[in-house]
Amino acid sequence: MNVLEVSDLKVRYSAKGPEILKGIDFEVKDDDFLAIIGPSGAGKSTLIRAVNRLVEPTGGRITLLGEDVRNLNPRQLRGLRRNVGMIFQEFNLINRMSVMDNVLSGRLGYTGNLRSLFRAFPQSDVNQALYYLDRVGLSDHINKRADELSGGQRQRVGIARALMQRPKLLLLDEPTSALDPKISREVMHLIRDIALELKVPALCNIHDVQLAKEFCNRIIGMQDGIKKFDGATETLRDADLEEIYAMEVL
Amino acid sequence: MASLDVNPAAISLQADLRRRRFTKMGLIWLAVLLFIGWCVSGTIIADTDWSRIGGRSGVLASIGRYLTLDIGLFPELIIPTLETFMMACVGTVLGCFFSLPVAWLGAANVTPSKTILYPIGRFLMVLSRSVHEIVWALIFVSAVGLGALPGILAIAMRSVGFISKITAEAIENIDAKPVEAIRAVGGNQFQVMYYGILPQIYPVVLATVIFEWDINIRRSAVMGLVGAGGLGLLFFRQMNSFNYGGVSMVILAILLLIVLGEVISHYLRKAVI
Amino acid sequence: MTEQAITAKLPSNGPTWSRYRYPESLYRFGTLLVVVLFLGYSLHFLNVDIAKLIGALGRLVGVVSDRYYPPDLEYVLDRGYLAAILDTLQMSFLGSFAGVCLAVPLAWFSAGNVTPHRVMFPVGRLGVISCRAIHETIWTILFVSVLGFGMLAGVSALTMFCIGFAGKLFADEIEAIDMGPVEAMQSAGANPLQVFLFAVVPQVRVAFTGIAIYTWDVAFRAATVVGFFGGGGMGWYLKRNVQQLENLRVAAIILSIIAMVLIAEFLSGYLRSAVNRAK
Ligand SMILES: Nc1ncnc2c1ncn2[C@@H]1O[C@H](COP(=O)(O)OP(=O)(O)OP(=O)(O)O)[C@@H](O)[C@H]1O
Numbered sequence A: 001m002n003v004l005e006v007s008d009l010k011v012r013y014s015a016k017g018p019e020i021l022k023g024i025d026f027e028v029k030d031d032d033f034l035a036i037i038g039p040s041g042a043g044k045s046t047l048i049r050a051v052n053r054l055v056e057p058t059g060g061r062i063t064l065l066g067e068d069v070r071n072l073n074p075r076q077l078r079g080l081r082r083n084v085g086m087i088f089q090e091f092n093l094i095n096r097m098s099v100m101d102n103v104l105s106g107r108l109g110y111t112g113n114l115r116s117l118f119r120a121f122p123q124s125d126v127n128q129a130l131y132y133l134d135r136v137g138l139s140d141h142i143n144k145r146a147d148e149l150s151g152g153q154r155q156r157v158g159i160a161r162a163l164m165q166r167p168k169l170l171l172l173d174e175p176t177s178a179l180d181p182k183i184s185r186e187v188m189h190l191i192r193d194i195a196l197e198l199k200v201p202a203l204c205n206i207h208d209v210q211l212a213k214e215f216c217n218r219i220i221g222m223q224d225g226i227k228k229f230d231g232a233t234e235t236l237r238d239a240d241l242e243e244i245y246a247m248e249v250l
Numbered sequence B: 001m002a003s004l005d006v007n008p009a010a011i012s013l014q015a016d017l018r019r020r021r022f023t024k025m026g027l028i029w030l031a032v033l034l035f036i037g038w039c040v041s042g043t044i045i046a047d048t049d050w051s052r053i054g055g056r057s058g059v060l061a062s063i064g065r066y067l068t069l070d071i072g073l074f075p076e077l078i079i080p081t082l083e084t085f086m087m088a089c090v091g092t093v094l095g096c097f098f099s100l101p102v103a104w105l106g107a108a109n110v111t112p113s114k115t116i117l118y119p120i121g122r123f124l125m126v127l128s129r130s131v132h133e134i135v136w137a138l139i140f141v142s143a144v145g146l147g148a149l150p151g152i153l154a155i156a157m158r159s160v161g162f163i164s165k166i167t168a169e170a171i172e173n174i175d176a177k178p179v180e181a182i183r184a185v186g187g188n189q190f191q192v193m194y195y196g197i198l199p200q201i202y203p204v205v206l207a208t209v210i211f212e213w214d215i216n217i218r219r220s221a222v223m224g225l226v227g228a229g230g231l232g233l234l235f236f237r238q239m240n241s242f243n244y245g246g247v248s249m250v251i252l253a254i255l256l257l258i259v260l261g262e263v264i265s266h267y268l269r270k271a272v273i
Numbered sequence C: 001m002t003e004q005a006i007t008a009k010l011p012s013n014g015p016t017w018s019r020y021r022y023p024e025s026l027y028r029f030g031t032l033l034v035v036v037l038f039l040g041y042s043l044h045f046l047n048v049d050i051a052k053l054i055g056a057l058g059r060l061v062g063v064v065s066d067r068y069y070p071p072d073l074e075y076v077l078d079r080g081y082l083a084a085i086l087d088t089l090q091m092s093f094l095g096s097f098a099g100v101c102l103a104v105p106l107a108w109f110s111a112g113n114v115t116p117h118r119v120m121f122p123v124g125r126l127g128v129i130s131c132r133a134i135h136e137t138i139w140t141i142l143f144v145s146v147l148g149f150g151m152l153a154g155v156s157a158l159t160m161f162c163i164g165f166a167g168k169l170f171a172d173e174i175e176a177i178d179m180g181p182v183e184a185m186q187s188a189g190a191n192p193l194q195v196f197l198f199a200v201v202p203q204v205r206v207a208f209t210g211i212a213i214y215t216w217d218v219a220f221r222a223a224t225v226v227g228f229f230g231g232g233g234m235g236w237y238l239k240r241n242v243q244q245l246e247n248l249r250v251a252a253i254i255l256s257i258i259a260m261v262l263i264a265e266f267l268s269g270y271l272r273s274a275v276n277r278a279k
């Protein structure tokens, strides 16, 4: 079963601007932990964001959880997005809110406006938040403000927030590149363990080829908006890497 | 001494430059003085009846009339002082409510329509500030009659411009990342604003509101001059009955109120930050 | 994972969480309650009917279209009124010029870091604060009662207003300067005036120019109403027509005020950016 199928995906940010994605095809199977690697500016973040239409695709077809993403109205789109957990390079937390509220905000897609207004999340959501906060090791920081945490801790909040959605797919946009190497490895471990445990497939942008090889079962290589490589991690050769990163070598 | 051996041509060039700069400055100041003179002759000289003012002694005598205090007025001061304070508070809060939609329309990154509603929002901001509070009060007195209500409305309208302008600027300068996160979890428009935008802007907005509240106490004190209640009305009455000691009492009350407002806003600002 | 599964995984004596904490939440809600009660009581005290308040805004449109439409534009294009606009402009120039000139020394006295003398500091502070504290309309009424009706009173009131307005901004600006040059001048034996002229003025000149232009802009706004209280200019026409219930003329006058204020604001914005660029 494919959770996500993308065919001939094209994106430009403005009508006259350059085409950032020039027709990308791939699919994510329901047990994939898929890495997207490629040089800076290749369009990795754009690709991830096009999947749940944080960036509007300009061509091609995206089928996510059986739905044609590009044909959804705003309401349906929100319904789809709440099934997709997203973890960001720079954590994207609400700095002035507490850790707990940040984690609870993962439930907003399931919460009505009145409850949102008073931040009155159901007790079951609170229990779930407590569980995931414990799972990512933040039980001692529940009432701190998000901007009082270290980088690694913030990303753990981001992970807990994404898990709150009970996601059926995880989209990770360089979840570790703002962290130092040791913390990066810990965070990747955490994400992969949870993904395996919850049986959630993941699509993960990653700068560091080493990390990709270590944690992911499949790798897609991109360069300048075009897919250059797609295959199991073991099949990635140095020659492929050279091709993917050709621009950087030159 | 070798160090004094300067080229005479350089010296004269220096002197020349300096002379030219002096001439330029002189001309500018001459122009300014002529302009001021023209203004003086057009307004003060043409419009003043010096004999009626009555010379230095006349002026001093007129000022002297204010240097007494009509202590007997004290009981009558309390209620208008309270009214003035309350008008400022209610007017500021109402102004905040009016500012919300205006800021929403007038912030380029969240406005629902860039071509129609955005210019309307911007125009409302300018309109609110370009009409003096006295004129707003006149408009509302004629619309809803005498009393505190027109004063409150006038203060609210006058506050909208500044509060919404700063709020819109704060919205335009927010960090887009939390907003993206809320959109990604499937949040709707309201949730995006309430969770993504509001936490980022509220310290700025609150500081602005406190600042505006402080100014609104001043404004509130003169609303009565055109029939909108508070200390202004008492001031007007004392002035009309030539009770100069009473006028001084009212001014003293205004000063006290303003000092109080200044102190409160100082502490509030600290609490916000 | 289902809800039950998660609840089951939570240790029964494990962490619990509540949004409300004693005593922070109590203080917060207490403050909120006090503020809301105060506002509610104020509405009651001021005899404001909420229904009327909401109705007032709806009525506003009705009143404006009934009484104030169409504005009598011919009236504001009349020679006499155009002259009043010129008067208002001239008054605003004079008031802001005099006010700015007086505000500079007061700001110097009242700037904590370079004040010439301990005694001067409170003098400067008090001067600026009292000019600020009293609204320009009250200044106008006071000056009218001393100097009689007319533009002399108006200009004097605007001067006081500008001292208060510019004085505070000037003083803030002076307090933010780099103290290095000041110390250099002081150690060279300069007296306070010399320190001010050679160490402070060069640092604040551009900012002061901008503030002076802004002061004029704000003074013009105030100048449009000083006439209402006997200070001459456009406001006097406003008062006369308000009293005679000439609503169409009032509407036209208000429109002309808005137009002039917009022009002044545009001009001042342009000049200020020009000053900043020429810096
Ligand atoms: N919002 C935007 N508007 C216009 N152009 C954009 C926008 N975001 C990205 N781009 C452009 O799209 C191209 C791809 O950017 P993208 O962020 O997808 O690259 P990336 O592969 O994620 O790079 P990195 O590894 O540095 O994160 C870049 O050339 C960038 O300039």
Ligand SMILES: [Mg+2]
Pocket (backbone or CB within 6 Å): A044, A045, A046, A174
């Ligand atoms: Mg990226």
